[in-house]
Amino acid sequence: MSFTVKKHADVTILEVEGTLIVGNRQELKQKVLEELEAGTRKVLVDFEHTTYIDSSGLGVLVSLAKKIRELGGDLRLANLNDDLQTLFELTKLDTLFQISESRERALESF
Amino acid sequence: MGLTALPLELEIPSDIGCIEGAVAQVIRRCEEAAFSRHHLLFHVPVALTEALSNAILRGNCEDATKSVRVRLVVDARLLVLEIEDDGSGFDLEACTADPTTPDNLGREDGRGLFLMRRLMDRVEQFRAHGNVVRLTLRHRSSDGRAA
Numbered sequence: 001m002s003f004t005v006k007k008h009a010d011v012t013i014l015e016v017e018g019t020l021i022v023g024n025r026q027e028l029k030q031k032v033l034e035e036l037e038a039g040t041r042k043v044l045v046d047f048e049h050t051t052y053i054d055s056s057g058l059g060v061l062v063s064l065a066k067k068i069r070e071l072g073g074d075l076r077l078a079n080l081n082d083d084l085q086t087l088f089e090l091t092k093l094d095t096l097f098q099i100s101e102s103r104e105r106a107l108e109s110f
Numbered sequence: 111m112g113l114t115a116l117p118l119e120l121e122i123p124s125d126i127g128c129i130e131g132a133v134a135q136v137i138r139r140c141e142e143a144a145f146s147r148h149h150l151l152f153h154v155p156v157a158l159t160e161a162l163s164n165a166i167l168r169g170n171c172e173d174a175t176k177s178v179r180v181r182l183v184v185d186a187r188l189l190v191l192e193i194e195d196d197g198s199g200f201d202l203e204a205c206t207a208d209p210t211t212p213d214n215l216g217r218e219d220g221r222g223l224f225l226m227r228r229l230m231d232r233v234e235q236f237r238a239h240g241n242v243v244r245l246t247l248r249h250r251s252s253d254g255r256a257a
Contacts, residue, residue, distance in 0.1 A: 023129050054163065062216060086152070087156070091209055091210060092215060
């Protein structure tokens, strides 16, 4: 698994390759916190190449969303496959996050 | 279990960095047993990751002198996983909160047992040599019937 940071205008995009689970969630959190420290306020997490997410991964997204909102920004999600969409629906986190079907749609939504 | 049931036993250190590799080994064995591919992409890895995470973080408190044992028996129709740690155990019912309530939705934690129970057909917890969580999943056809 790995995380890649990209920029599109004033949006920071984080690509999650592989898993987002208890063993690597702190790495994602640290990358986002570094971006916030550098002034980013719009964050998009792209799950196009993500295999699965566990409860710790969901938890870190909730925590980051809260932090970013406190700073006046927004965290949005894109490219959930059917299983990941099911995960967000089971936990009702689909009601907490703005989720787009593609990166392009998500970028347009900011 | 059918005639082609394949067992697997693993012992992993109390290190969350070892979870992904253990899950991958279990998935490979399930693939060899021709268990439902759909379940191997989502249900099994998520539920097993939750169980291992609980065992390492809560059961063994990341104590490097303790390990977690994983036992798998799987065939094309049925998967049974046991995850055993050296902790004192927990009350499965009392510890399973509903993370979807308005009060809990914004919490960072509290979704692990809930997910295990939603993704598996059966989740049990009992004492053996250590504390054991048993996960059971039956393969279903596309119309939802047990195979």
